[in-house]
Amino acid sequence: xxxxxxxxxxxxxxxxxxxxxxxxxxxxxxxxxxxxxxxxxxxxxxxxxxxxxxxxxxxxxxxxxxxxxxxxxxxxxxxxxxxxxxxxxxxxxxxxxxxxxxxxxxxxxxxxxxx
Amino acid sequence: xxxxxxxxxxxxxxxxxxxxxxxxxxxxxxxxxxxxxxxxxxxxxxxxxxxxxxxxxxxxxxxxxxxxxxxxxxxxxxxxxxxxxxxxxxxxxxxxxxxxxxxxxxxxxxxxxx
Numbered sequence: 710x711x712x713x714x715x716x717x718x719x720x721x722x723x724x725x726x727x728x729x730x731x732x733x734x735x736x737x738x739x740x741x742x743x744x745x746x747x748x749x750x751x752x753x754x755x756x757x758x759x760x761x762x763x764x765x766x767x768x769x770x771x772x773x774x775x776x777x778x779x780x781x782x783x784x785x786x787x788x789x790x791x792x793x794x795x796x797x798x799x800x801x802x803x804x805x806x807x808x809x810x811x812x813x814x815x816x817x818x819x820x821x822x823x824x
Numbered sequence: 825x826x827x828x829x830x831x832x833x834x835x836x837x838x839x840x841x842x843x844x845x846x847x848x849x850x851x852x853x854x855x856x857x858x859x860x861x862x863x864x865x866x867x868x869x870x871x872x873x874x875x876x877x878x879x880x881x882x883x884x885x886x887x888x889x890x891x892x893x894x895x896x897x898x899x900x901x902x903x904x905x906x907x908x909x910x911x912x913x914x915x916x917x918x919x920x921x922x923x924x925x926x927x928x929x930x931x932x933x934x935x936x937x938x
Contacts, residue, residue, distance in 0.1 A: 742926065750930065752868065752911075753928070813868075813870060817866060818867055
């Protein structure tokens, strides 16, 4: 299994540009999340989804949009990139709530620089 | 969600046992305690999860006292490859009907020396 796949791995944007970070998982997980990690810091939750068609905001949602049209994919959209959004972005997925395993699987991250 | 407090950093030497303690005074009845490990330039990786007493797997042990206000991650005989950041998380597990949003703190940076 590929697990959680994020693309691209690296991206440089100019201020004001928009882009979509892709996240796909092949484990049929219901739950998916997006985090950002600034240098030397822990991860902060941006948005999450409990299933296809259902999304909600995390700790730091401003400037980001998400959608969940399929179980497999959970893209993160930057509407108008700002230097403050320079960070490493991680996508994660977890099992269905009826299971007994709450382990979350993370992708390898997307390193985004906004200039 | 319960707030967690961990040491910012720890140092150890190869072959030693390392114990990282996490404080979570406001833990709720339904909360579980989960630990993740993160290497540089990688996403976090699940290590262990528990509710009370002791849990052990092939990687680590997790000790949780009766009052559950703290927990201790124990790494036996660490090696250089255990150098990483370790996160303690407290939250509602998926199977209880809630969604574990996995709120991360700053974590503990463990440095293992030769």
